Amino acid sequence: MKTYLAKILDWQSEEVVNQYDELPLWSSPFGTLLLDNFPIGAYEQYLDIGCGTGFPLIDISQRLGSQCKAYGIDPWHAAIKRARTKIETIGLRNIELIEEDASILPFQDERFDLVTSNLGINNFDNPLAVLTACHRVMKTGASFCATTNLNGTFQEFYDVFEKTLTELGLANKYEAEYSAHVNHRGTIRSMRKLLETGGFNIVKQIESSYQMRFLNGSAFLNYSVVIVGFIYPWRTMFDEEDKHIFFERFENNLNEYSKINGELKLTIPMAYFECRK
Ligand SMILES: C[S@@+](CC[C@H](N)C(=O)[O-])C[C@H]1O[C@@H](n2cnc3c(N)ncnc32)[C@H](O)[C@@H]1O
Numbered sequence: 001m002k003t004y005l006a007k008i009l010d011w012q013s014e015e016v017v018n019q020y021d022e023l024p025l026w027s028s029p030f031g032t033l034l035l036d037n038f039p040i041g042a043y044e045q046y047l048d049i050g051c052g053t054g055f056p057l058i059d060i061s062q063r064l065g066s067q068c069k070a071y072g073i074d075p076w077h078a079a080i081k082r083a084r085t086k087i088e089t090i091g092l093r094n095i096e097l098i099e100e101d102a103s104i105l106p107f108q109d110e111r112f113d114l115v116t117s118n119l120g121i122n123n124f125d126n127p128l129a130v131l132t133a134c135h136r137v138m139k140t141g142a143s144f145c146a147t148t149n150l151n152g153t154f155q156e157f158y159d160v161f162e163k164t165l166t167e168l169g170l171a172n173k174y175e176a177e178y179s180a181h182v183n184h185r186g187t188i189r190s191m192r193k194l195l196e197t198g199g200f201n202i203v204k205q206i207e208s209s210y211q212m213r214f215l216n217g218s219a220f221l222n223y224s225v226v227i228v229g230f231i232y233p234w235r236t237m238f239d240e241e242d243k244h245i246f247f248e249r250f251e252n253n254l255n256e257y258s259k260i261n262g263e264l265k266l267t268i269p270m271a272y273f274e275c276r277k
Contacts, residue, residue, distance in 0.1 A: 007091065015089045022086070023055050026225050029210045030119050030147040031056055033272045035063075037206065038145040043113035046070045047137065049102045049130060050120030054083035057095065060116060066094050073098040073105065103129035107137045117146040121194070122185055131198030138277040144200055150269040151185040157220070157266055158182060160257050161234075164250040170242060177237045188271060200275035207271050214264040217254020221247075 009016050023031060034056055043064055048057035051072030061070035072095065074080055080099045087095050098106065103126055115134050124130045134144055165171040165178065186194065188207065195202055214220040221231070238246055258264040 009090065015085075019086045019089045022058075024053070024225075026229065027052075027055055027119055029208075029268070030149070030270055031059075033206065033208060033270060034116060034118050034145060034147050035059065037204065037272055037274065038114070038116060039143050039274070040064070041113065043068045045112045045114075047105075047107075047112045047115045047134075048072045049115060049117040049134060050074055050123060051083060051097070052076060052079045054079075054086050056116055056118050057083065058086055058090070058092070060114075061092065061095050062090075064114075066092075068094060070095045071098060071107075072096075073100055073102045075099060075101045103133055105133040105137050109136055110139050112138050113142050115142070115144045117144075119147060119149065121146055121148045121191070127194060128198060131195065131200070135199040135277055140277055142277050144195075144275040144277070145272070146195075146275075147270060147272050148186060148191060150191075150271055151183065151187045152267065152269045153185055154266045154268070156257070156264070157254070160217075160253050161250060164246065164253050167253075168246060168249060170246065173242075174237055181233050181237060191271065191273065195273060195275055200277065202273055202275050204274035205271065207269065209267055209269045212266045212268065214258070214266070216258035216264055217251050220254070220264055220266070221251060 009019075011017070011020070038060065040063070044067070046061060046064055046068050048060065048070070051057040051074050054072065057070060057072035061068065064070070072080075072083060074083075074097075077099060080097050083097055087097070100106065102120075102124070115138055120130075121127050131144075138144065162171070162178075165174060171178075188205070192202060192205075214223065220226060235243060254264065
C-alpha cells in the first residue's frame with residue numbers, strides 16, 4: 001500500500017495548521033536561495049546544522065525521499081521541541097533531532113552525503129569549529145550548502161546609527177563595541193576564507209539581496225522580528241544613561257530619514273555557498 005494513498009493531513013486540524021505555519025519570514029528568502037540551488041541526489045544521509053524549528057531540515061528531508069535518513073542539530077531547546085511536533089504531525093519517520101552544539105557532532109567520520117545550514121554560520125559562536133566538524137562527518141565528494149546574511153545588512157539603518165553616534169559625541173566612546181557588532185557579520189571574502197580554512201572547496205557562490213520595508217524607524221524598532229533577533233546588541237552596547245539619550249535621538253533621526261525617503265527600506269545582502277569535501 002502506498003502511504004500517500006491512505007495518509008490524511010487534515011487542513012482543518014489544529015496540528016496541521018501549526019505545521020502549515022512552517023517558516024519564519026526572516027528565514028524564507030535565504031531558504032528559497034538554498035532550496036533553489038542545493039544539489040539533489042539519491043542520498044542516504046543528510047544533516048542540517050542549526051535547524052531551529054525545523055527549516056530546511058523537514059522540507060529537504062521530504063524532497064530527498066524517505067530512503068534518506070535526515071538529522072537536524074541545534075542547541076535551542078524550545079525550537080527542537082517545536083520541530084519535533086511538526087515532524088510527528090506530518091508523520092515523518094526518517095528524521096532525528098539532536099539538541100546539541102554542532103561543533104561536537106556525535107557521528108562517525110565520512111557519513112553524510114549532504115550538509116545544509118540556513119542562516120547558521122554567522123550565529124555560531126565558533127563557526128570554524130562547526131565547519132571543521134561538518135567536514136569530518138562528510139563523505140569525500142559530499143556537499144556542504146549554506147546561506148548567510150552579510151556585512152551590510154540593514155546598511156541604511158546603520159548609516160543613521162553612525163550619524164546619531166556622531167551627533168551626540170558618542171562615536172569615540174562606543175567605537176569598539178559598534179565596530180565589533182557590525183563586523184560580526186561576514187563579508188564574501190571572510191566567508192570564503194572561513195569555508196576554505198574549514199577544509200572546503202567552494203564550487204558555487206550566489207550573491208543576492210532583498211529589502212524589508214517599514215513606514216518608519218518607530219515601526220521597525222517595535223517589529224517583533226527585531227525584538228526577538230536583533231535589538232539585544234543595539235541595547236547592550238550602551239551605558240544605561242547613554243542608551244536612553246541615544247535611542248531618543250536615533251528613533252527621531254530614523255523617522256526623519258523615513259519621511260524624506262517616503263518609507264524605511266532596508267537592504268539585506270545574502271549569499272549561498274556550495275562546497276565539496
Ligand atoms: C537564524 S537561526 C536559523 C534557524 C533555521 N535554520 C531557519 O532557517 O529558520 C540560527 C540557528 O542557529 C542555531 N545555532 C546557534 N549556535 C549553534 C551551534 N553552535 N550549533 C548548532 N546550531 C546553532 C540557533 O539556535 C538557531 O536555531
